Amino acid sequence: MKTTRLEAFSDGVIAILITIMVLELKTPEGADWTALDHLGSIFSAYVLSFVFLGIYWNNHHHMLHMTHRVTGAILWANLHLLFWLSLIPFATAWMGHSHVAPLPTATYGFVLMMAGAAYYVLKTAIIRSQGADSPLQAALGSDAKGKISVVLYLLGVVIAFSMPWAAAAIYVSVALIWLVPDRRIEKRLQEHV
Numbered sequence: 001m002k003t004t005r006l007e008a009f010s011d012g013v014i015a016i017l018i019t020i021m022v023l024e025l026k027t028p029e030g031a032d033w034t035a036l037d038h039l040g041s042i043f044s045a046y047v048l049s050f051v052f053l054g055i056y057w058n059n060h061h062h063m064l065h066m067t068h069r070v071t072g073a074i075l076w077a078n079l080h081l082l083f084w085l086s087l088i089p090f091a092t093a094w095m096g097h098s099h100v101a102p103l104p105t106a107t108y109g110f111v112l113m114m115a116g117a118a119y120y121v122l123k124t125a126i127i128r129s130q131g132a133d134s135p136l137q138a139a140l141g142s143d144a145k146g147k148i149s150v151v152l153y154l155l156g157v158v159i160a161f162s163m164p165w166a167a168a169a170i171y172v173s174v175a176l177i178w179l180v181p182d183r184r185i186e187k188r189l190q191e192h193v
Contacts, residue, residue, distance in 0.1 A: 045096030106160035113153030
């Protein structure tokens with residue numbers, strides 16, 4: 001099977017998740033600046049999660065363009081990733097509405113950690129289906145950025161119970177790591193054109 005159907009389905013799911021998150025942003029009761037005071041942590045959580053979903057969408061897109069065919073293992077690995085991504089709106093709303101309380105912040109980090117692990121499983125399933133000399137393996141190498149991200153999420157989950165704002169800062173730092181463009185896959189794609 002070609003990757004187009006898998007990519008279209010995944011794109012649709014991610015678009016729906018972003019829509020769900022924005023619907024959680026309620027209109028303030030008042031009409032002055034003070035009406036926005038209580039929305040600070042809610043809006044910040046939304047922005048962070050929007051960035052994370054954008055990062056996943058972008059990297060998923062690039063990864064599938066380096067995939068020649070879809071196997072059953074890839075389909076299930078992709079659904080595994082989408083499962084964890086589908087929990088981001090819940091975790092975002094809980095963390096934002098709780099003003100970065102310990103348990104919601106740890107839960108948010110746990111969902112991000114599991115999504116990162118699921119992305120690694122998907123990448124591994126693709127490489128396994130294409131062989132050790134696959135273009136994706138050549139482009140990603142050891143995937144240090146992916147592994148470091150999961151470890152940082154775990155660290156955030158652990159410290160969220162005592163320092164939730166420090167955990168949130170760790171989650172932001174992971175997003176910043178991924179915002180730096182990774183040209184490895186694009187370079188490989190250009191080589192194969």
